[in-house]
Amino acid sequence: MSITGALSNALSGLTASGKAAQVVSSNLANAMTEGFARRELSLSAQNFGAASGVRVNGVMRVVDEQVxxxxxxxxxxxxxxxxxxxxxxxxxxxxxxxxxxxxxxxxxxxxxxxxxxxxxxxxxxxxxxxxxxxxxxxxxxxxxxxxxxxxxxxxxxxxxxxxxxxxxxxxxxxxxxxxxxxxxxxxxxxxxxxxxxxxxxxxxxxxxxxxxxxxxxxxxxxxxxxxxxxxxxxxxxxxxxxxxxxxxxxxxxxxxxxxxxxxxxxxxxxxxxxxxxxxxxxxxxxxxxxxxxxxxxxxxxxxxxxxxxxxxxxxxxxxxxxxxxxxxxxxxxxxxxxxxxxxxxxxxxxxxxxxxxxxxxxxxxxxxxxxxxxxxxxxxxxxxxxxxxxxxxxxxxxxxxxxxxxxxxxxxxxxxxxxxxxxxxxxxxxxxxxxxDSLTAMQLEDGVDSDEEMQKLLLIEQAYSANAKMIQTIDEMIQTLLRLGA
Structure with missing residues (x-):
């Protein structure tokens, strides 16, 4: 993988992690809000030539329409x-x-x-x-x-x-x-x-x-x-x-x-x-x-x-x-x-x-x-x-x-x-x-689970740290290459 490709991956990962953290914080803030439907971030792989990484498709409302x-x-x-x-x-x-x-x-x-x-x-x-x-x-x-x-x-x-x-x-x-x-x-x-x-x-x-x-x-x-x-x-x-x-x-x-x-x-x-x-x-x-x-x-x-x-x-x-x-x-x-x-x-x-x-x-x-x-x-x-x-x-x-x-x-x-x-x-x-009561409970199963959201937040934090570390490493590599070229 080229340095450009690695940087593209890391930057897209940072963007996705930031958006994911925003979605989780919104879910937690509205856990008790009447009518609020839990949000999930939709992601997919991105690969356009030299640009690669993860693409944010959007935010989805989690609702079982039949329930x-x-x-x-x-x-x-x-x-x-x-x-x-x-x-x-x-x-x-x-x-x-x-x-x-x-x-x-x-x-x-x-x-x-x-x-x-x-x-x-x-x-x-x-x-x-x-x-x-x-x-x-x-x-x-x-x-x-x-x-x-x-x-x-x-x-x-x-x-x-x-x-x-x-x-x-x-x-x-x-x-x-x-x-x-x-x-x-x-x-x-x-x-x-x-x-x-x-x-x-x-x-x-x-x-x-x-x-x-x-x-x-x-x-x-x-x-x-x-x-x-x-x-x-x-x-x-x-x-x-x-x-x-x-x-x-x-x-x-x-x-x-x-x-x-x-x-x-x-x-x-x-x-x-x-x-x-x-x-x-x-x-x-x-x-x-x-x-x-x-x-x-x-x-x-x-x-x-x-x-x-x-x-x-x-x-x-x-x-x-x-x-x-x-x-x-x-x-x-x-x-x-x-x-x-x-x-x-x-x-x-x-x-x-x-x-x-x-x-x-x-x-x-x-x-x-x-x-x-x-x-x-x-x-x-x-x-x-x-x-x-x-x-x-x-x-x-x-x-x-x-x-x-x-x-x-x-x-x-x-x-x-x-x-x-x-x-x-x-x-x-x-x-x-x-x-x-039974159907209300079924609908609430798709609602916000604060424990699950906190677990997601920990994973998001780890992903954010890993992508930030990748960018830091790439920066160090580029700086090293520039010093060698000088």
Whole structure:
């Protein structure tokens, strides 16, 4: 090897070592930076005539795109599962557990106990009043549960609005970063930091919507939902949504009362089966507002209907005629079967019995429409009310199967159904979280390992010292040759 060749090797080695040290120091400095992808120096042999040595090809970002893509989908699944679990957890808190103080089953049992106590002493005003009070407490529980379900729908609607705004902002940021990455490549710059930032933004976006990333020319990317909606391909899509100030049980998207979702002004489906944006936190909020909450309200209304129908029969209270409102009413009037939606929120104790509405508790004993008090020792009507609560009948509505149920077992079925849904949501959330943790760990394996980087730094230092020693030796050789020539 000539002196020129040796010098070329040593100089290129110094350059490569310096660049390698810069890359390692950058990795160590950003070891805890969110979204930072580890850098590696790309080197190759260089041999052009007399010039030889090592060539620096550039700095590469170490990213396993398939792991990143899978982790983003897992992030979307986890966000979806967490919201659904939160809904059923809060719904279970509203209804309470079977036998728990203040739960619906506890209120029903307390009301029946009050009737039994009153039937044992029908002449006791205090016992009749206590039974009426337990009825009011039970009615209030139905109303509070119904209001709580609508609050959950209202919160979901607000969440949708906030998420749509956030998604639009993030899509705009990805579009801007695409342009900046392309500009950096066109001018020969290093887009690595911009790529880190773009990955971070897309990661944030993926928690709301399951996303597939597709490469485009000059470093740009396109984004598609897994359901097939184009979110960004050159230009970012714009999602549209209108918040609703007050949501009531009868209000639905299909009925035109609630806002759906648009993409670039075009309405898209938001149901869990075929919505193009299904699967992430945004879809979960739509499901909570338009599916889970509506189903929960429908089940609760079915229990309220069963309660009303049991006590409005003339066979229970002979003072009633067909079509008369019984002990429990739909907002003070007889229940109309075509208007069941939201019934639990309108459930009320008949004003003729409710002392707070000017009623008389003796009508529990003598009949809702009794004109005057009857035999104070006659507890037959009170016993009829106790018996009708234990009567096994098929619920007129609701998804409770086709079996005969007492009022108590129907309420128990309602509570256990919510508990079962919560457990199912909990299992799905645990699976989604475990999958996300696993893929996150896989992605972190490509991240910065400070021990490995320090080992690289030692090797770089040795290589730098060796090349510097080579240059020093070559200098001494040249100086010797010059002295000999003189």
């Amino acid at each position: 990143v893509a899978d982790r983003r989908l897992a992030d979307a699944d986890s966000g979806h599962a967490e919201r659904v679990l939160d809904f059923y957890t809060r719904l279970e808190e509203l209804t309470g557990l079977p036998g728990e103080d203040g739960s619906l089953s506890d209120r029903v049992a307390a009301f029946q106990s009050g009737l039994i106590t009153a039937a044992s002493r029908p002449d006791s005003h205090d016992r009749l009043r206590a039974a009426a009070d337990r009825a009011v407490e039970m009615v209030n529980t139905f109303q509070q549960m119904s209001a709580g379900i609508q609050d959950l729908r209202q919160q979901a609607d607000r969440d949708i609005g906030a998420m749509v705004d956030r998604v639009n902002t993030l899509l705009g940021q990805v579009q801007d970063l695409n342009q900046r990455v392309t500009g950096a490549l066109n001018t020969g710059g290093d887009p690595a930091a911009l790529l880190d930032e773009r990955q971070k933004v897309i990661d944030a976006l993926s928690s709301f919507i399951p996303i597939r990333q597709v490469p485009r020319d000059r470093g740009a990317v396109a984004l598609f939902s897994t359901g097939g909606s184009i979110l960004l391909d050159g230009t970012a899509a714009t999602l549209g949504f209108q918040r609703t100030n007050v949501i009531e049980p009868h209000m639905t998207v299909g009925g035109g009362h609630l806002s759906g979702l648009t993409v670039n002004g075009v309405p898209v489906r938001t149901d869990s089966d075929s919505g193009p944006l299904r699967g992430g936190a945004l879809a979960a909020a739509f499901e909570i507002r338009d599916e889970h909450s509506i189903a929960a309200q429908s089940q609760l209304d079915a229990v309220a209907r069963d309660l009303i129908e049991r006590f409005q029969s003339p066979s229970v209270d002979p003072s009633l005629g067909i079509g008369d409102a019984g002990l429990f009413t739909d907002g003070g009037v007889a229940f109309d079967p075509v208007n069941e939606t939201g019934l639990a929120g309108r459930l009320a104790l008949n004003a003729a019995v409710d002392p707070a509405a000017g009623g008389e508790v003796w009508r529990l004993r003598d009949g809702i429409l009794a004109a005057s008090p009857g035999d104070s020792g006659n507890g037959a009507l009170l016993q009829n009310m106790v018996n009708v609560m234990d009567l096994r009948r098929v619920p007129t509505s609701g998804d409770y199967g086709g079996g005969n149920q007492t009022l108590g077992t129907l309420v128990g079925s309602h509570l256990s159904g919510i508990g079962s849904s919560r457990l199912t949501a909990e299992r799905e959330q645990s699976f989604a979280a475990a999958r996300l």
